[in-house]
Amino acid sequence: xxxxxxxxxxxxxxxxxxxxxxxxxxxxxxxxxxxxxxxxxxxxxxxxxxxxxxxxxxxxxxxxxxxxxxxxxxxxxxxxxxxxxxxxxxxxxxxxxxxxxxxxxxxxxxxxxxxxxxxxxxxxxxxxxxxxxxxxxxxxxxxxxxxxxxxxxxxxxxxxxx
Numbered sequence: 001x002x003x004x005x006x007x008x009x010x011x012x013x014x015x016x017x018x019x020x021x022x023x024x025x026x027x028x029x030x031x032x033x034x035x036x037x038x039x040x041x042x043x044x045x046x047x048x049x050x051x052x053x054x055x056x057x058x059x060x061x062x063x064x065x066x067x068x069x070x071x072x073x074x075x076x077x078x079x080x081x082x083x084x085x086x087x088x089x090x091x092x093x094x095x096x097x098x099x100x101x102x103x104x105x106x107x108x109x110x111x112x113x114x115x116x117x118x119x120x121x122x123x124x125x126x127x128x129x130x131x132x133x134x135x136x137x138x139x140x141x142x143x144x145x146x147x148x149x150x151x152x153x154x155x156x157x158x159x160x161x162x
Contacts, residue, residue, distance in 0.1 A: 030129045032113070033157040034082045042082045046115060046129065049073050052081060055112045059137040062148060063127075064117075070133050072114035076106040079160075086160025091132060094154040101132070101150045103160070109138065113155065127153035 032049070035041035055074040058067050079089075089101040105111055111134045115122055122128025131153040136142045 030124075032130055032155060034078065034084055035157075035159055036084045036086055037159055037161045039084070042084070044078075046121075049078075049113065049115055049130075053077055057112070057135045057138065059133070059135050061133070061136060061151070067137070069118050070112060070114040070131075071116035071119070072112040072130070072133075074106075074108065075101075075111045075113060075132065076108060078113055078158075079103070079106050084158075084160045086162055088161050090159045090161060091150075091152045091155060092157045092159070093152050094156045097152065097154075099150050099152050105134075105147075105150065110134065111150070122153075124154075130155040 030046040032044045033041045034044065049072070052073045054071060055077070056069060056071045058069045060067050075089075087103050089103060089106070090098060091101055092098045101111075111132050114131045114133045115129060117127075117131075122131055131151065132155060133151055134142045134147045136147070141147075
Protein backbone atom coordinates (compact mmCIF):
# COMPACT_ATOMS: atom_id res chain seq x y z
CA UNK A 1 0.00 0.00 0.00
CA UNK A 2 2.77 2.46 0.94
CA UNK A 3 4.61 1.47 -2.20
CA UNK A 4 1.51 2.29 -4.27
CA UNK A 5 1.18 5.74 -2.65
CA UNK A 6 4.88 6.44 -3.21
CA UNK A 7 4.58 5.45 -6.86
CA UNK A 8 1.52 7.68 -7.30
CA UNK A 9 3.30 10.62 -5.61
CA UNK A 10 6.37 10.10 -7.78
CA UNK A 11 4.30 10.01 -10.99
CA UNK A 12 2.41 13.13 -9.95
CA UNK A 13 5.66 14.93 -9.14
CA UNK A 14 7.12 14.02 -12.53
CA UNK A 15 3.97 15.12 -14.34
CA UNK A 16 4.01 18.49 -12.61
CA UNK A 17 7.73 19.00 -13.17
CA UNK A 18 7.70 18.02 -16.85
CA UNK A 19 6.63 20.73 -19.30
CA UNK A 20 3.71 19.94 -21.54
CA UNK A 21 4.60 18.66 -24.97
CA UNK A 22 2.20 21.23 -26.39
CA UNK A 23 4.34 24.07 -25.06
CA UNK A 24 6.73 25.78 -27.41
CA UNK A 25 10.31 24.52 -27.19
CA UNK A 26 13.09 27.09 -26.79
CA UNK A 27 14.27 26.23 -30.30
CA UNK A 28 10.81 26.90 -31.78
CA UNK A 29 10.45 30.12 -29.81
CA UNK A 30 12.96 31.86 -32.08
CA UNK A 31 11.55 30.58 -35.37
CA UNK A 32 9.84 32.97 -37.76
CA UNK A 33 7.77 31.41 -40.54
CA UNK A 34 7.30 33.28 -43.80
CA UNK A 35 5.20 32.01 -46.66
CA UNK A 36 3.13 33.05 -49.61
CA UNK A 37 -0.47 31.89 -49.27
CA UNK A 38 -0.62 28.27 -50.40
CA UNK A 39 3.16 28.13 -50.83
CA UNK A 40 5.87 26.31 -48.97
CA UNK A 41 6.87 28.01 -45.72
CA UNK A 42 10.38 29.31 -45.18
CA UNK A 43 11.54 29.14 -41.57
CA UNK A 44 14.09 31.56 -40.18
CA UNK A 45 15.68 31.16 -36.78
CA UNK A 46 17.67 33.86 -35.05
CA UNK A 47 20.96 32.73 -36.57
CA UNK A 48 19.48 32.81 -40.09
CA UNK A 49 18.16 36.33 -39.52
CA UNK A 50 21.50 37.48 -38.12
CA UNK A 51 23.22 36.12 -41.24
CA UNK A 52 21.17 38.49 -43.39
CA UNK A 53 22.11 42.16 -43.92
CA UNK A 54 21.72 43.97 -40.60
CA UNK A 55 19.61 47.11 -40.38
CA UNK A 56 19.74 49.39 -37.35
CA UNK A 57 18.05 52.62 -36.46
CA UNK A 58 17.28 54.69 -33.42
CA UNK A 59 13.74 55.80 -32.73
CA UNK A 60 11.32 56.51 -29.95
CA UNK A 61 8.13 54.49 -29.61
CA UNK A 62 4.89 54.79 -27.66
CA UNK A 63 5.81 51.55 -25.84
CA UNK A 64 9.31 52.44 -24.66
CA UNK A 65 11.00 55.30 -22.82
CA UNK A 66 13.34 57.54 -24.78
CA UNK A 67 15.16 56.76 -27.98
CA UNK A 68 15.98 53.08 -28.50
CA UNK A 69 18.38 51.45 -30.98
CA UNK A 70 16.67 48.60 -32.81
CA UNK A 71 18.64 45.96 -34.73
CA UNK A 72 17.20 43.45 -37.16
CA UNK A 73 16.46 42.64 -40.77
CA UNK A 74 14.73 45.08 -43.08
CA UNK A 75 11.28 43.73 -43.91
CA UNK A 76 12.12 44.39 -47.58
CA UNK A 77 15.26 42.21 -47.32
CA UNK A 78 13.38 39.40 -45.59
CA UNK A 79 10.69 39.29 -48.28
CA UNK A 80 13.33 39.40 -51.02
CA UNK A 81 15.37 36.62 -49.40
CA UNK A 82 12.32 34.38 -49.17
CA UNK A 83 11.31 35.28 -52.74
CA UNK A 84 7.80 35.78 -51.40
CA UNK A 85 5.23 37.73 -53.39
CA UNK A 86 1.87 39.23 -52.55
CA UNK A 87 0.24 42.57 -51.81
CA UNK A 88 -0.58 42.12 -48.13
CA UNK A 89 1.45 40.64 -45.28
CA UNK A 90 -0.60 39.02 -42.54
CA UNK A 91 1.60 39.15 -39.46
CA UNK A 92 0.70 36.85 -36.57
CA UNK A 93 1.92 37.06 -32.98
CA UNK A 94 2.40 34.15 -30.59
CA UNK A 95 -0.76 35.12 -28.69
CA UNK A 96 -2.91 35.03 -31.85
CA UNK A 97 -2.94 38.80 -32.43
CA UNK A 98 -2.72 39.54 -36.16
CA UNK A 99 -2.30 42.62 -38.33
CA UNK A 100 -2.26 43.26 -42.04
CA UNK A 101 0.66 45.21 -43.47
CA UNK A 102 0.69 46.39 -47.08
CA UNK A 103 3.73 45.04 -48.92
CA UNK A 104 4.32 48.64 -50.00
CA UNK A 105 5.54 49.30 -46.42
CA UNK A 106 8.52 46.99 -47.09
CA UNK A 107 10.84 49.63 -48.51
CA UNK A 108 14.46 50.57 -47.85
CA UNK A 109 14.47 52.82 -44.78
CA UNK A 110 11.16 51.31 -43.67
CA UNK A 111 10.25 48.75 -41.00
CA UNK A 112 12.51 46.01 -39.75
CA UNK A 113 11.98 42.70 -38.05
CA UNK A 114 13.92 43.60 -34.92
CA UNK A 115 15.65 40.99 -32.81
CA UNK A 116 17.61 43.36 -30.55
CA UNK A 117 16.79 46.47 -28.58
CA UNK A 118 19.76 48.56 -27.39
CA UNK A 119 22.07 45.65 -28.20
CA UNK A 120 20.15 43.13 -26.10
CA UNK A 121 18.04 40.27 -27.52
CA UNK A 122 14.31 40.92 -27.37
CA UNK A 123 12.91 38.95 -24.44
CA UNK A 124 10.47 36.24 -25.53
CA UNK A 125 8.37 36.90 -22.44
CA UNK A 126 7.93 40.55 -23.37
CA UNK A 127 8.09 41.79 -26.95
CA UNK A 128 10.39 39.24 -28.51
CA UNK A 129 11.87 37.39 -30.01
CA UNK A 130 10.86 39.50 -33.04
CA UNK A 131 9.12 42.83 -33.37
CA UNK A 132 8.14 44.63 -36.56
CA UNK A 133 9.16 48.19 -35.80
CA UNK A 134 9.01 51.31 -37.95
CA UNK A 135 11.58 54.12 -37.79
CA UNK A 136 8.99 56.51 -36.32
CA UNK A 137 11.39 59.40 -35.85
CA UNK A 138 12.70 59.30 -39.43
CA UNK A 139 9.45 60.44 -41.07
CA UNK A 140 6.38 62.20 -39.64
CA UNK A 141 4.18 59.84 -41.70
CA UNK A 142 5.37 56.91 -39.55
CA UNK A 143 3.89 58.57 -36.44
CA UNK A 144 0.36 57.84 -37.70
CA UNK A 145 -1.67 55.34 -35.67
CA UNK A 146 -1.88 52.94 -38.63
CA UNK A 147 1.89 52.34 -38.38
CA UNK A 148 1.71 51.85 -34.61
CA UNK A 149 -1.01 49.26 -35.21
CA UNK A 150 1.26 47.40 -37.65
CA UNK A 151 4.14 47.20 -35.15
CA UNK A 152 3.48 43.69 -33.95
CA UNK A 153 5.67 42.14 -31.29
CA UNK A 154 6.16 38.48 -30.36
CA UNK A 155 6.04 37.94 -34.11
CA UNK A 156 5.74 34.30 -35.14
CA UNK A 157 4.69 34.25 -38.79
CA UNK A 158 4.23 36.31 -41.93
CA UNK A 159 1.88 35.17 -44.69
CA UNK A 160 1.71 37.00 -48.01
CA UNK A 161 -1.63 37.22 -49.77
CA UNK A 162 -3.04 39.04 -52.78
